[in-house]
Amino acid sequence: MRWSGYVGGRLQIDATVFDNDERGPKDIGGIQARRARLDVGGTVGDCSFVTELEFADDVVELKETTLATQFGPGQVIVGHTLPYITMDARTSSSHAPFIERSMLTGMLWPTYRWAAVYQGYTDHSIWHVSAYNQDADDAEDADGWGAVTRLAWVPTYGERHFLHLGVGAGAEQFGISNAIDPETGDHPAQGATVSVWPIGRMGMRARTTLLQINNGKRVDDHKGSLEIAGGLGRFSFQAEGGRADYDDGIETGEVNGYFGLVTWFLTDDVHPYDRKLGRFARVKPKHPFGAFEVGARFEHSHGEQGGAEGALTRDIDIEAISATLNWYRNPYIRFSLDVTHAKIDDELNDVAHADSLLIRR
Numbered sequence: 001m002r003w004s005g006y007v008g009g010r011l012q013i014d015a016t017v018f019d020n021d022e023r024g025p026k027d028i029g030g031i032q033a034r035r036a037r038l039d040v041g042g043t044v045g046d047c048s049f050v051t052e053l054e055f056a057d058d059v060v061e062l063k064e065t066t067l068a069t070q071f072g073p074g075q076v077i078v079g080h081t082l083p084y085i086t087m088d089a090r091t092s093s094s095h096a097p098f099i100e101r102s103m104l105t106g107m108l109w110p111t112y113r114w115a116a117v118y119q120g121y122t123d124h125s126i127w128h129v130s131a132y133n134q135d136a137d138d139a140e141d142a143d144g145w146g147a148v149t150r151l152a153w154v155p156t157y158g159e160r161h162f163l164h165l166g167v168g169a170g171a172e173q174f175g176i177s178n179a180i181d182p183e184t185g186d187h188p189a190q191g192a193t194v195s196v197w198p199i200g201r202m203g204m205r206a207r208t209t210l211l212q213i214n215n216g217k218r219v220d221d222h223k224g225s226l227e228i229a230g231g232l233g234r235f236s237f238q239a240e241g242g243r244a245d246y247d248d249g250i251e252t253g254e255v256n257g258y259f260g261l262v263t264w265f266l267t268d269d270v271h272p273y274d275r276k277l278g279r280f281a282r283v284k285p286k287h288p289f290g291a292f293e294v295g296a297r298f299e300h301s302h303g304e305q306g307g308a309e310g311a312l313t314r315d316i317d318i319e320a321i322s323a324t325l326n327w328y329r330n331p332y333i334r335f336s337l338d339v340t341h342a343k344i345d346d347e348l349n350d351v352a353h354a355d356s357l358l359i360r361r
Contacts, residue, residue, distance in 0.1 A: 005042030010035050010094060016202045027203045032056075034201070035093070037063065046070060063112060074120025074127070081115050083130030085148045085168035086240055087227045088259075090128075091279040097236075097263045097271065097293065098324050099338045103196040103301040104257040107210065108223050108242050110146055110172070119277075126152040126166075126278040134174060144218075146172035152227075152278040161232050162273040168225040168242070175218050192219040192246055194255050196301055198318050198342035208344055210255045210303025210316055217248040229280075231273060234265040236280075246305070253305030253314070263295035269328075283328045293326040315347040 012034040018027040033056040041050035052064040066079035084090045088102050089109045115132035127150070134144035148170035156163050174192045191214030199206050213219050225242030241258035263271060269291035274281040285291035298321050306312040320342040327335045 001045050003042065003044045005040070008039045008041075010037045010039075012036075012093065014099070014200075014202060016200065018199070018203065027199070027205045030202065032202065039064075071118070072120075073122070074118050077115075077117040077119070079114070080112055081117060081130075082112055083110055083115050083117070083132050083146070083148045083170075084128050084150050085109060085170055085223070086150070086225050086242065087152075087164065087166060087229055087238065087279055088240055090150075090277060094334070095280050095282050097261065097280070097295045097326065098297055098322060099336050100197070100200050100322075100340070102240065102257075102259040102297075102299050103198065103318065103320065104225075104240055104242055104259055104299065106196045107194055107255045107257060107301065107303075108168075108170070108225060108244060110148070110170075113146070121276050121278075124154050126150075126154065126276070134172070143175035144173045146170065148223075150278075154275055154278070157273055157275050159272075160270050162230060162275070164227070164229040164273065164278060166227040166278060168223075168227070170223045172221045172223075173218060174221075191215075192221060192248075192253075194244070194303060196318065198301075198320050198344060199340050200338075206342065206344065208303075208316060208318060209314075210301065210318075211246060211253040211305050211314065213246055213248050213251050213253055213305060215248055215250045217250060219246055219248040221246045229273075231271055233270060234268065235262070236271045237262045238280075247308075250308060251305055251313075252308055253303070255301070255303045257299065257301035259297060259299035261295060261297035263293055263324075266292040266294065269293075282331055283334075284331045285328050290330060291326075291328040293324075293328070295324045295326070297322045297324075312348065317345045317347070319343050 014034045015031045017029040036056040037052055037054050039052035047069045049067050054061040054063050064081055066077050066081045068075050068077040085108050086105055088105045113132035115130050117130045119128040129149045131147045150168040152166035154164050194211040195207055195209045197203055197207050221244050223244035227240040229238040239260040243256035246253040269285055272281040283291055301318040303316045304312050305314045320340055322338055322340040325337045
């Protein structure tokens with residue numbers, strides 16, 4: 001029987017400095033390990049497997065453990081994995097031009113779940129379909145299900161150019177918790193919460209909740225997204241937009257957003273495209289001193305909720321603009337400098353504050 005194996009990993013360190021204004025809570029900078037992952041994988045016959053563990057936090061966390069095999073024109077994957085709905089979510093954090101993913105991805109992406117996936121590609125198309133359980137590591141007493149799909153058309157691609165068009169859709173149900181409250185004997189509601197980090201994961205005090213529905217009822221949501229990306233020589237761009245609607249019969253809510261980014265290599269390098277998965281791939285510098293890339297991104301996010309037929313109880317807008325400088329020393333070592341300025345407007349509470357963020361990795 002044919003078999004193979006490998007051991008890999010990823011280490012990402014962030015150093016952050018904040019410039020807070022006089023409004024809102026203040027964030028404090030510092031240094032932290034963003035990711036310290038170890039992965040083991042391989043093949044046995046016609047099946048492949050992978051397990052990835054996260055060591056950056058105090059407790060070792062399981063990120064991915066899957067078993068996959070070819071089935072017809074695509075691949076079947078089962079296990080603890082990532083259901084993908086956007087290109088920004090699909091691109092590895094090691095290969096994305098910005099350190100932080102977009103706020104849009106934070107609104108739409110279900111992150112790691114126990115799931116069944118079917119994905120594949122042809123010369124000019126890509127598809128991904130996932131069905132998953134809401135019983136996840138980040139909600140141990142949760143109940144519910146979800147399903148997302150992502151389809152893309154790639155009319156042209158090559159070593160120094162590509163054009164990618166995609167669409168995503170999904171539906172989720174957040175049920176009543178399986179656990180019983182020891183004091184009341186009731187099943188506490190899981191509810192649905194959507195939060196974003198406008199100035200990065202270390203900017204916890206600027207973390208903003210765009211929607212939170214928790215009336216003890218089942219919450220249903222439907223979401224969709226559009227994406228376009230392309231590259232021509234040193235230049236690349238990406239834009240995505242999406243929306244999700246929530247309803248539990250008592251309250252309704254909506255989150256929506258979009259972003260656009262452009263990048264340019266100062267050296268004669270390109271940001272490669274992975275046509276099998278529809279994402280940006282690893283940069284492989286041509287020169288011994290590496291590759292240098294600059295980029296800019298603008299994004300907007302909005303969240304609102306209220307009674308089914310009443311006034312709004314939440315109405316928040318966020319705008320953020322970022323600039324980046326990336327030095328790809330070689331295909332496996334990268335240094336990034338990101339600067340972000342964000343403005344958060346809470347219309348109902350008359351609260352607004354802005355921060356700028358400096359991140360090095």
